Amino acid sequence: MLNPRLFFWQRKMVWQANKSSIQVMGILNITPDSFSDGGRFQGSEAALRHVEQMLAEGADIVDVGGESTRPGSEQVPVQAELERVVPIIAAIRERFDTVVSVDTSKPEVMLAAVEAGAGLVNDVCALREPGALEICARMSVPICLMHMQGQPRTMQRAPHYEDIVGDISCFFSERIVACEQAGIARDRLILDPGFGFGKTLQHNVNLLSRLDEFSVFGLPILVGVSRKSMIGALLGGRPVDGRLHGSVAAGVIAAMKGANILRVHDVGATVDAVKLMNAVMNEEQRG
Ligand code: 7PJ
Secondary structure (H helix, E strand, O other): OOHHHHHHHHHHHHHHOOOOOOOEEEEEEOOOOOOOOOOOOOOOOHHHHHHHHHHHHOOOOOEEOOOOOOOOOOOHHHHHHHHHHHHHHHHHHHHOOOOEEOOOOHHHHHHHHHHHOEEEEEEEEOOOOOOOOHHOOOOOOEEEEOOOOOOOOOOOOOOOOOOOOHHHHHHHHHHHHHHHHOOOOHHHHEEEOOOOOOOOOOHHHHHHHHHHHHHHHOOEEEEEOOHHHHHHOOOOOOOHOOOOOHHHHHHHHHOOOOOOOOEEEOOHHHHHHHHHHHHHHHHHHHH
């Protein structure tokens, strides 16, 4: 059993090291097959209204994605992805004062998105697509390197790890070196262990319980557990629309174990939970 005081103390150290509070990244999917919102935000007015709502609820970052990476999904051609994400990124930047993140693995989309005003590249392939490192070296925005075992189409078939935290740490080390060699400064990097990407339920739970171990990199940690199948599975097979409370709980657990950015669908509920956590953490820090 984890000693609660030790738990808070460990978190406090991470907290002090980073000197900032948890940021909430609201998800905006612009895909016809997005598993959790069914592509409801294809119309750009609807998308902008959703952004407005997420910002009113306290989102710090809006993550725009035009390619579904859910298990089993097919790739989207470059042109289609550009047409989905670039106009909406430009429109968000024109209308709102927020950081926009682009969820893509394609170098062409990274470039066009940043030119349209995106301030963060969120890549589930951790810049492994040909040309991605080079394009990012020419920009100055932060980059989230996410871990994924395999490819979206097949990653859930037979995920295997010797030691999940050790294996993902090796991957992070290798990608950090690749970035540095390409001319991307280390302090631009954000790490994400990639919940649900080539991981069984047991892997995901183990990863969440040991998330604090990634603090050795001294880089911000981003976590996306919102509405994912691990939440459904832990709640006895709950469908996507019944995963709100479980997602908020998992987000809080991640934040208490060192996550700095939470990527979520339900911004208002997460922001409330994070506020309570912040109050308690600050009190611990004072006392
Ligand atoms: C993640 C993501 C995640 C980061 C997706 C979904 C699937 N980017 N993009 N981390 N997941 N950085 O939202 O369920 O976990 S798409």
